[in-house]
Amino acid sequence: MYKIVTKRALNPTVTLMEIEAPFVARKAKAGQFIILRATDDGERIPLTVAGVNKDAGTVRIIFQIVGATTELLNAKNEGDTIPDFAGPLGVPTEIEGLKKVLIVGGGVGCAIALPIAEALKEQGTEVTSIIGFRSKDLLILEDEFRKTSDRLFVMTDDGSYGRAGNVCVPINEMLGAGQTFDRVITIGPLVMMKFVTLAAKPYGIPCTVSMNPIMIDGTGMCGGCRLTLVRDGQRITKFACVDGPDFDGYEVDFDEAMSRGAMYKPFEREAHAKVCNLLKGEQENA
Numbered sequence: 001m002y003k004i005v006t007k008r009a010l011n012p013t014v015t016l017m018e019i020e021a022p023f024v025a026r027k028a029k030a031g032q033f034i035i036l037r038a039t040d041d042g043e044r045i046p047l048t049v050a051g052v053n054k055d056a057g058t059v060r061i062i063f064q065i066v067g068a069t070t071e072l073l074n075a076k077n078e079g080d081t082i083p084d085f086a087g088p089l090g091v092p093t094e095i096e097g098l099k100k101v102l103i104v105g106g107g108v109g110c111a112i113a114l115p116i117a118e119a120l121k122e123q124g125t126e127v128t129s130i131i132g133f134r135s136k137d138l139l140i141l142e143d144e145f146r147k148t149s150d151r152l153f154v155m156t157d158d159g160s161y162g163r164a165g166n167v168c169v170p171i172n173e174m175l176g177a178g179q180t181f182d183r184v185i186t187i188g189p190l191v192m193m194k195f196v197t198l199a200a201k202p203y204g205i206p207c208t209v210s211m212n213p214i215m216i217d218g219t220g221m222c223g224g225c226r227l228t229l230v231r232d233g234q235r236i237t238k239f240a241c242v243d244g245p246d247f248d249g250y251e252v253d254f255d256e257a258m259s260r261g262a263m264y265k266p267f268e269r270e271a272h273a274k275v276c277n278l279l280k281g282e283q284e285n286a
Contacts, residue, residue, distance in 0.1 A: 001081035002036075005058050010140040013065050014108055015074050016050070021085050022057030024049075030119040031093030031112075031246055034059065035215065037084040038073040045069045046215045046241070048112040049088060059085070062111035062140070089219075090245050093185065093208070095120050102174075102181045102205075103129045103149070104167050104196050106188025110141050112210055113187045114148070121148045128181070129153070130170055132192070136161035167192060171199045181205055186249065190258045197249035207249035211240045211257065228253040 006018035024034060033048045045067075051060035065074050076082065093116050095101075101120050105113035110131050120127050129149040133139050134157045145152050153170040154162030163169065167188075180203070186196040187210040200207045216222040220242040227244070229236045229251040236251075238244065 001083060002085040003081050004076055004078055005056075007076075007078050010062065011138050013138070014062060014111075014140055015065065016060065016062045016111075017073075018053070018058040018060050019082070019085055020057060021059045024085065024087050025052040025054050025057050025059050028052050028059060028088035029092035030095070030115040031210070032088035032090045033212075033245065034061070034085055034087030035089060036061075036073075036082055036086070038069050038076070038082055040083050042072065043069050044084070044216060046089075046212065048210075048212070048245075049115065050111040051115050051118070059087075062108065064108040089241060091243070093119070093210075093246050095123065095125070098125050098182045100126045100181050101128070102171070102184045103127060104171070104184065104186040104188070104192075105129070105131045105145075106167060106186075106192040107133060107138065108140070109188030109192075109210070110145070113185070114141055114144055116185060116187075117145065117148045126150050128174075130155065130167045132156070132167040132188070133161075134158065166195075168195055168199045171196065175199070175203050175205075183208060184249075186210075190254055193249060193252075194254040194258075197252075197254075201250060208246050209249040209252060210245045211247055211252065212245055214260075215241050228256050 003020040004017055005020050008016045010016055028049045033046050035044050035046050037044055047061045047063055049059055050062045063070050065071055103113050103117045117127050117129055127149045128151045129145050130153040131145055132155040136156055139161060155165055155167055156162055184200045184205050184207045186193050193209045197207045211227055215225045220239045225240040227238050227240050229238055230253055231251050
């Protein structure tokens with residue numbers, strides 16, 4: 001069993017937890033993920049490692065409450081345990097040798113972008129970060145990004161905080177003014193990563209995207225996380241759990257990925273509603 005050491009709400013729909021998992025903490029690197037179950041008979045879900053404390057043996061996870069499992073996980077408190085916490089899985093983000101990097105995070109994807117930004121800063125890379133949210137109420141991790149970034153742009157779609165507009169606004173400004181980067185690393189909603197990639201492409205800057213499709217076993221056996229890349233006119237199937245989660249953004253078939261990602265939305269909403277009703281009933285009977 002894995003104990004929840006810390007629990008903190010970052011906004012109304014996003015929660016941070018630190019989990020006591022010393023073997024995972026010892027090995028995990030930026031860009032990798034774990035698979036957990038919130039209950040003994042629950043489903044397996046992947047969550048990116050949002051940070052580690054090797055001395056304390058804890059792993060930080062940050063998740064958005066969108067489905068049944070994240071609702072069940074969020075119902076747990078400090079001192080409670082979860083039955084399974086497997087990892088680290090996936091390939092760490094390649095950062096060696098990069099001198100100047102643009103990090104672009106959107107929404108809860110900022111939780112994945114932060115440890116990469118921290119690892120880059122630790123090796124002496126100049127880090128420019130852009131973080132984007134729909135509104136001020138959904139803002140997370142601003143202070144943490146300020147500590148690790150040489151420059152930080154905070155964007156909100158409605159202009160309620162930072163600058164108004166999406167993350168592509170400062171990208172277009174910087175690249176249009178002749179600024180360049182060794183790499184763009186973007187993590188967030190698929191549509192955001194698609195347009196960040198399109199913004200970087202005319203300038204020939206390598207662009208890494210972090211893909212998080214549906215996963216079950218996390219070892220490449222189930223095929224649920226398959227992803228189509230288009231390379232030299234050929235369509236290639238990869239598996240995000242073992243080949244990723246990072247991929248060349250110029251090769252990803254984003255339209256197919258978005259279509260597949262939407263397939264289970266109705267089921268996810270239904271399962272979430274059932275769990276909410278169950279937890280509500282338990283609270284009323286307590």
